[in-house]
Amino acid sequence: MKDLRARIQDRQAQHLYRQPRISDSPQQPVMVINGKTLLNFCSNDYLGLANHPQIIKAFQQAANDYGVGSGAAHLINGHSRLHQQLEEALAAFTGRERVLMFSTGYMANLAIANALMDKDDIIFQDRLNHASLIDGALMSEAKLIRYVHNDIKHLSQRIQSNPSPDAMIMTDGVFSMDGDVAPLRELAEIAQHHQLWLMVDDAHGFGVLGKTGAGLVEELKLTQKDVPILMGTLGKALGTAGAFVAGSQDLIEYLIQVARPFIYTTAQPPAIAGATLASLELVKTEHWRREHLQQLIQHFRQGATQLGLQLMDSNTPIQPILIGDSAKALQISQRLQELGLLVIAIRPPTVPTNTARLRITFSVSHTLEQVDQLLMGLSQACGE
Incomplete structure (x- = not known):
């Protein structure tokens, strides 16, 4: 049995101890x-x-209408009209065919990697990617290959040295601990040239970047074809909670069928979706x-x-x-x-x-x- 207290004391000695x-x-x-x-x-x-008072009011009204808990997974009877309206609104806002809601960005990232990749595939990731992207790749059992932060040349070398019939590039849009942005236009060109998936976690860009706040993808004028898989979170700039994956009709339908973090968990409370609809309007207009x-x-x-x-x-x-x-x-x-x-x-x-x-x-x-x-x-x- 591991000595947990000794391990905690070791973290304290290294000035790495954390507490809420x-x-x-x-x-x-x-x-x-x-x-x-x-x-x-x-x-x-x-x-x-x-x-924000308007978002609080929307949350309260939705709780009055739908109660507190959603009661079940989305595929049982936990998918409310508000969830559906939010998915449709986010799809229109991001310029994607369809959107799928998740309880957290962590769950969304786990779902993407595990649903789309397996042990015979390769995932290329920036060395400074968020932990959820790394964990998603590890849990998928695909071969994980890291490239130097924002280094397009190094990524190209790694792709050429590791040919695969099915591979994916996964990157943060805005890097959460550095604040800089991914060279997304160049990544899109590489992905298209090698016929790879490109997935972007725009948790810290969504709401902040772009003409209307749709994130880094909008700021760089990239389309669904350029960036087939877009993940955004709602608990940062939008001020509520949860996350979404945006992409093609086929992508979202496939995730619904096989993504375990979506299938096997209770849906977020409808009131969160109601609040987020109000938040999204403020992002678009203010x-x-x-x-x-x-x-x-x-x-x-x-x-x-x-x-x-x-x-x-x-x-x-x-x-x-x-x-x-x-x-x-x-x-x-x-x-x-x-x-x-x-x-x-x-x-x-x-x-x-x-x-x-x-x-x-x-x-x-x-x-x-x-x-x-x-x-x-x-x-x-x-x-x-």
Whole structure:
């Protein structure tokens, strides 16, 4: 039997120990965390919709109409009219033939890899992909081959060295710990040239990027033919919960038949779908949210550069500051908390060894004055 306590103590010694923080307030810039009022810079609520009154109202109305739990899987009797309306709305918004809902992005990524690939196939993945993409590939039993982050040349070499009649490229759209974006246009060209599937996890781009907020695929003007498999989540920019896979009619119909994370789980509450329909309308109509978000990002990057902080190559709401040492990253995060700022230290194994960082994220709900408060805190905490 493994000595679990010793393993926990070992993680503590390596400054890799984690524990949940208890929140007593909704997602917003100023929150009560572990009993202390803090200015929050670590939420993925990019468009400030998680506590929006119209979305709350839609959630409440849907709960009145449909109750709380869905009661069963989608293929039994848990698929409500609201679920169906949301799938149709998301298909139209993303320019795809059809959409399938999942309870989480993790489940969606597991479903894609396991349904479409098997032990005789190959999956090519960016080295910095999210854990759910990696786990999906491992569980599929396909051969997993990693390529250097955003390195098209290295990916091409790996494809040429590993021919396969059935292979897939899987990548994040926006990389969750670095904030940079995948070279999606080049990936689409490679996938088409070699006749490979291309799957994009746009969890952190959906709602934020693109003219209407449909994500990185929209921003780069790519079609369903260019990117056959699109996964997006609803618990970040859209402020609700859950995820979806968008693609062709045949793709979605096949996932319905064989994707175990879809078939063998209770459907999300209909009220979540009702709230998301309201959220989607705000994403489509209130373009000022993305514009203000970009203003906050540029203001922060200019100020951080003046302070001499080591920023990463990101123009998204994810703005990491590279620290390197895990103990130092933790120390700075704790000092910021003492100053009333919630900025989380991200450490291995979430990021590669010696690349611990402060992961700063921005929301439309932040003001320029609050960004200045963050910069002042960083100047103090990083300079000590």
